[in-house]
Amino acid sequence: MAGLLAIVVALMVAYALRHLMFTLNRLFGRQRHPYLDIDVADWPMVTVLVPAHNEEAVIGGCLEALAAVDYPPHRLKIVPIDDRSTDNTAEIIRQCQARHPARIHPFFRTEGAGGKSAALKDALAHAEGEIILLFDADYVPSRALIKRLAAPFFDPEVGAVMGRVVPSNTGCNALTRLLDIERSAGYQVDQQARMNMRLVPQFGGTVGGVRRIAVDAVGGWDDAMLTEDTDITIRLVMHGWKVAYTNRSECHEEVPQEWAVRVQQVRRWSRGHNQVMLRHGLRYLTSRRITTRERVDGIMLLGVFAMPVVLLAGWLLVAALYFMNASQLLLLFIPLLILMSYGTLGNFAAFFEMAVAVLLDGNRKRIRLLPLNLLGFIVSLFAIVQGFLGAVADRITGRVQVWDKTRRYRLAEAAR
Amino acid sequence: MTGVAGAALMLVAGAFVMLGVPFLPMWREWRHPTDHHALAVGRDDSNDVDHFARRLRHATQERVAREAWSAFPSRAGTPDHGEIIAAGPLVAAVQVHCTRPLRVAGDFSAPSGSTFDSLLVDGDLDLGTDSQILQWARAEGHARLGSGTVAVRRLSAGREIALSRECTFERMSAPRITYGNRLARPRRAAGEGGDLDPTTLPGATRQAPGLVRIDGDAMLPAGLRVVGSLVVGGMLHVGEGARVCGSVKAHRGVVAGRGSMIEGAVVSRRDIHLRAGCEIGGPVVSEADIVIGEDVVVGSAGRRTSITAESILVGEGTVTHGTVWAHDVGVVWGA
Numbered sequence: 001m002a003g004l005l006a007i008v009v010a011l012m013v014a015y016a017l018r019h020l021m022f023t024l025n026r027l028f029g030r031q032r033h034p035y036l037d038i039d040v041a042d043w044p045m046v047t048v049l050v051p052a053h054n055e056e057a058v059i060g061g062c063l064e065a066l067a068a069v070d071y072p073p074h075r076l077k078i079v080p081i082d083d084r085s086t087d088n089t090a091e092i093i094r095q096c097q098a099r100h101p102a103r104i105h106p107f108f109r110t111e112g113a114g115g116k117s118a119a120l121k122d123a124l125a126h127a128e129g130e131i132i133l134l135f136d137a138d139y140v141p142s143r144a145l146i147k148r149l150a151a152p153f154f155d156p157e158v159g160a161v162m163g164r165v166v167p168s169n170t171g172c173n174a175l176t177r178l179l180d181i182e183r184s185a186g187y188q189v190d191q192q193a194r195m196n197m198r199l200v201p202q203f204g205g206t207v208g209g210v211r212r213i214a215v216d217a218v219g220g221w222d223d224a225m226l227t228e229d230t231d232i233t234i235r236l237v238m239h240g241w242k243v244a245y246t247n248r249s250e251c252h253e254e255v256p257q258e259w260a261v262r263v264q265q266v267r268r269w270s271r272g273h274n275q276v277m278l279r280h281g282l283r284y285l286t287s288r289r290i291t292t293r294e295r296v297d298g299i300m301l302l303g304v305f306a307m308p309v310v311l312l313a314g315w316l317l318v319a320a321l322y323f324m325n326a327s328q329l330l331l332l333f334i335p336l337l338i339l340m341s342y343g344t345l346g347n348f349a350a351f352f353e354m355a356v357a358v359l360l361d362g363n364r365k366r367i368r369l370l371p372l373n374l375l376g377f378i379v380s381l382f383a384i385v386q387g388f389l390g391a392v393a394d395r396i397t398g399r400v401q402v403w404d405k406t407r408r409y410r411l412a413e414a415a416r
Numbered sequence: 417m418t419g420v421a422g423a424a425l426m427l428v429a430g431a432f433v434m435l436g437v438p439f440l441p442m443w444r445e446w447r448h449p450t451d452h453h454a455l456a457v458g459r460d461d462s463n464d465v466d467h468f469a470r471r472l473r474h475a476t477q478e479r480v481a482r483e484a485w486s487a488f489p490s491r492a493g494t495p496d497h498g499e500i501i502a503a504g505p506l507v508a509a510v511q512v513h514c515t516r517p518l519r520v521a522g523d524f525s526a527p528s529g530s531t532f533d534s535l536l537v538d539g540d541l542d543l544g545t546d547s548q549i550l551q552w553a554r555a556e557g558h559a560r561l562g563s564g565t566v567a568v569r570r571l572s573a574g575r576e577i578a579l580s581r582e583c584t585f586e587r588m589s590a591p592r593i594t595y596g597n598r599l600a601r602p603r604r605a606a607g608e609g610g611d612l613d614p615t616t617l618p619g620a621t622r623q624a625p626g627l628v629r630i631d632g633d634a635m636l637p638a639g640l641r642v643v644g645s646l647v648v649g650g651m652l653h654v655g656e657g658a659r660v661c662g663s664v665k666a667h668r669g670v671v672a673g674r675g676s677m678i679e680g681a682v683v684s685r686r687d688i689h690l691r692a693g694c695e696i697g698g699p700v701v702s703e704a705d706i707v708i709g710e711d712v713v714v715g716s717a718g719r720r721t722s723i724t725a726e727s728i729l730v731g732e733g734t735v736t737h738g739t740v741w742a743h744d745v746g747v748v749w750g751a
Contacts, residue, residue: 034683034701034703035701036463037701037722037739038699038724039464039739040720040721040739041699041720041721041722042697042720042721065459140459142457143459144463154680154681154683155663155683155701156627156647156663156664156683157665166457167455170452171449171452171454174446177446177449184455213624213625213626213627214624217623239623240647241623250455250457365450366445366451368438368441368444369442370442371438372442
């Protein structure tokens with residue numbers, strides 16, 4: 001048991017070092033933005049897919065923003081995907097199409113498997129050109145965003161690109177403020193550091209895009225996956241493609257405003273992420289198309305939503321060793337147990353990352369909320385464990401995933 | 417025992433206090449938020465090279481109609497504040513040192529050694545040798561810079577930028593940018609020697625339709641044509657007169673030989689060398705430096721593109737179309 005505990009601690013230390021490295025790289029390392037300066041080009045044909053299921057509150061704003069972007073009109077096609085909505089989503093889409101008939105070409109999906117991944121797979125038949133960009137319906141892109149997301153695809157090795165997601169409802173309540181800090185750390189430090197160090201930035205399924213031939217070459221979208229973004233990231237990277245992260249490609253999104261919604265979201269992420277790990281982990285480790293650093297970082301990325309399970313296992317092991325009176329062994333591990341305390345309360349490196357991210361964004365006083373992130377961490381811990389167990393059960397039983405979307409909060413758009 | 421119990425109690429109490437201290441400012445910020453605004457994401461956020469020029473134009477449009485100067489004051493010096501506006505063409509007879517934004521509603525020329533902070537010219541701009549532009553300059557017509565002129569930050573033109581030898585630049589944008597004296601050398605067609613299947617190259621595998629990956633270095637023989645894009649793990653040499661009908665990326669550098677042609681992008685983490693006479697479709701992106709030889713063409717009138725690197729050295733006779741952006745320094749060199 002002490003040996004198992006040592007393994008747990010070693011894993012915690014590895015993740016702590018990883019996040020510490022990311023933070024130090026953002027502070028002191030060379031920042032890579034190789035495609036940011038491509039402001040004039042023969043821009044490629046781009047199709048923007050916007051999956052929507054009961055999104056009447058937000059879809060209009062998203063489509064109007066997309067219709068107004070600075071991109072050659074004859075090289076841009078916007079395809080909102082109405083996936084059997086039962087509210088006014090379809091009507092709002094039709095109204096947007098009437099206002100922008102040259103740019104907006106809806107796809108009204110009436111059959112097929114449920115879920116975002118399945119909807120995207122069907123919608124690809126309506127896509128034109130090599131580049132497919134994805135936006136969730138609650139996003140409001142800026143005028144320059146499409147060019148910034150398209151620019152990395154001039155690099156023939158880039159298979160996917162990811163922009164930065166920024167919460168728009170930050171000040172709503174304590175939860176949204178905590179999530180804002182988390183998102184800031186995840187993008188401003190984590191993703192950018194992985195781009196700087198040529199590791200594995202993750203394609204997040206929105207505010208990003210893929211190269212069509214790359215997706216086809218690795219087997220296409222898998223509509224059986226709960227987190228199709230993680231799935232496509234891993235498959236692209238292990239077949240030799242790169243994922244580019246562009247920190248300046250920012251877009252507002254809504255974060256959950258209720259804990260129940262947040263727990264549901266985290267559980268889905270955990271279940272989907274671990275599903276990808278169970279399916280592709282070994283193949284990824286043994287891929288001959290990736291560099292050593294990509295191999296290590298990619299496996300750690302896949303393990304992110306398994307680490308809370310490891311942490312809980314560590315707690316149980318410590319308790320078991322205590323009650324078994326293995327005090328002599330415990331004494332040997334005192335320094336390691338101190339480190340376990342960091343892991344118990346939340347990996348110190350993760351909080352350091354959050355603090356630096358907040359400062360890099362030009363904010364200050366919201367760092368004071370960091371102790372409150374402990375609460376968020378505890379809540380997420382159990383949601384993630386639930387998701388992990390769900391993924392394991394799915395793998396064993398062959399159960400098919402059912403995608404549940406995150407609730408929206410913006411008021412319904414008035415019919416125009 | 418009492419002493420030990422007391423010490424233990426103090427230790428526990430001290431630990432609780434230390435753990436609890438951070439929660440005080442947390443509580444205050446939570447109950448009375450002072451920093452809770454969403455990160456601003458400008459809807460019209462743009463890194464446009466002409467951003468400042470447009471702003472100056474907007475700020476001075478009304479005054480252009482009212483004020484009319486036909487020449488600079490004979491004495492060097494400027495007003496303490498505000499923009500300087502010439503409502504018509506302007507020819508500076510003496511060296512100018514202007515630290516205020518200057519707008520000229522017509523053509524403008526200034527002699528050698530002149531210095532400008534920011535400059536908006538509605539016609540053509542002609543600067544003598546060894547002049548300096550400290551922030552930005554925009555000419556709606558042609559911008560011609562004498563040798564040794566330093567144009568840091570932004571320089572743009574509506575029609576053409578013509579840089580003489582030893583001009584220094586940072587970020588430029590124009591439909592056409594020429595460097596030094598035009599060299600009237602005949603161009604030979606590239607890729608006339610026949611097609612090469614890139615999968616026959618050592619270390620090559622087909623990664624996707626139209627894309628071949630090559631492990632290690634790669635050498636494309638002179639005069640041959642490759643259809644499709646290449647990703648090279650090492651260094652890529654494109655032989656003289658060879659042609660790539662696609663884009664190329666090489667992790668350890670690219671050398672495009674004399675007279676070669678790459679129709680798409682050229683991307684590398686290391687240096688990119690474009691030897692004399694080659695033609696590149698673009699963009700050209702290096703995370704290190706780009707050395708462009710003489711008489712190179714990047715982009716075209718109908719397909720403007722971008723060139724970006726830390727440092728960019730450009731040989732005489734080269735023509736580029738679009739944006740050239742050197743983060744450190746760009747220099748026009750000549751033999």
